[in-house]
Amino acid sequence: MLESLRRILALIRKELLATLKDPRGRFVLFAPPVIQCVIFGYVASYDLNDVPYAVIDRDRGGASHEILARLDGTGVFHRVANLTDEGELKAYIDDRRALLVLVIGPDFEREIQSGRSAALQVVADGRNSNTAGTALGYVGAVVEDFNADWRTAHGAAQAPLSLIDRVWYNPNLETRWNFIPSLVGTLTMLQTLLLTTLSIAREREQGTFDQLLVTPFRPGEIMVGMAVPSVLIGAGQATTILLVAQLWFRIPFAGSYLTLYSGLLLFLLAAVGIGLLLSSIAATMQQATLYTFVLMMPFMLLSGLTTPIANMPVAVQYFTRINPLRYAIDIAQRVYLEGVGFGRLGADLWPLAALALVTLPLAAWTFRRRLT
Known part of the structure; x- marks a missing residue:
């Protein structure tokens, strides 16, 4: 030996x-x-054509349904889960089951209907920085289209939706x-x-x-x-x-x-x-x-x-x-x-x-x- x-x-x-x-x-x-x-x-850079995302929808009103339907209709986003709390959110991000998690508050539609700006929070997985940045850009484009259509239909003076993004593991993307x-x-x-x-x-x-x-x-x-x-x-x-x-x-x-x-x-x-x-x-x-x-x-x-x-x-x-x-x-x-x-x-x-x-x-x- x-x-x-x-x-x-x-x-x-x-x-x-x-x-x-x-x-x-x-x-x-x-x-x-x-x-x-x-x-x-x-x-180096990335391309993106598939975005798995999850949702925490505490409002479940018509406005939240419409914004989610717009995301699902893009052909890029596909919903993998409807979550109930932040603990599930962390698990989906950490395990890469979702690239984004959208969080909709309980007064989402009420704030929009009253003429105020409602917050739509998006939590992104920043371990893949370009992918996360591109996905957030796609969400921003959908929100802008929603705001433009809402203003036209309801004559609102300000944008009904404001996007709040939060990136984990790479905050500056x-x-x-x-x-x-x-x-x-x-x-x-x-x-x-x-x-x-x-x-x-x-x-x-x-x-x-x-x-x-x-x-x-x-x-x-x-x-x-x-x-x-x-x-x-x-x-x-x-x-x-x-x-x-x-x-x-x-x-x-x-x-x-x-x-x-x-x-x-x-x-x-x-x-x-x-x-x-x-x-x-x-x-x-x-x-x-x-x-x-x-x-x-x-x-x-x-x-x-x-x-x-x-x-x-x-x-x-x-x-x-x-x-x-x-x-x-x-x-x-x-x-x-x-x-x-x-x-x-x-x-x-x-x-x-x-x-x-x-x-x-x-x-x-x-x-x-x-x-x-």
Whole structure:
């Protein structure tokens, strides 16, 4: 057991030196995350065509029915629940079942009928800043149309409705508050997947793979020795992005580092498993690189980074469930902005653990099979 551990540690040291000794390699590992983090933080944006919302209607009059009917008739908003109290409101926002919650007071219609301005409160989930801002803009447009029609029909001197918005987890709706925590998963996976995929392919192409096979290393030890450096480098890149987020962009961190890094560890294990599987299949570094980028593009598109998953076709949404990047982005956003703990991350943690338990043994089996 001790000899096996020594061999694994020696191989880990060899892999880290091979990756970090080259100045160009160090630049490729750490400069792109910083550069891309800054670019995405300033220029990225979202589209929106589906807004799930819930309602707390304490008035239940004709005016509240009309404003809700206007929202439902847009084709963008769809009502997911009629709530009764603020406790349910928080649960729907936290669990992402609703992007918005509309709160209508008990004297809503009476105030409108008397010529005063009635308040319509909208609580928005600011973890996705552009989506929340766009949705609030849609609500504002519907309210403006309602006000214009009401004035025309009733000759009112002032707007009957005033919109009061309240954004949770990102009160100023800054895009970078949403995007940069997401990059913790996205950029880390890109580099980790590429490094892991190239590991065995590089040994084959450089002619050193056969030398490894005649050493005392067992196939399982070689796999562990190839995997651990990628996990360590991935954790280092994630730390670099977190430092940029906090020291450069001043985005406040609301959660626990232990929770965040625990989730990232499961994510990195799943990513490394996929990378080792590709590496055991690829015969050359060129093939390994091609496999990585062919796989990475769908992962990014199906992660919810640029397009909300709820806006995707239902059939496509099922494919996102086997995408580890989807869960990593959700973990990073929820821990960083919302400050959630382990108890509310189960829906993200267990799929990552399952993906790691499938991909790592499958990669080891494929590796052993290629040796025979």
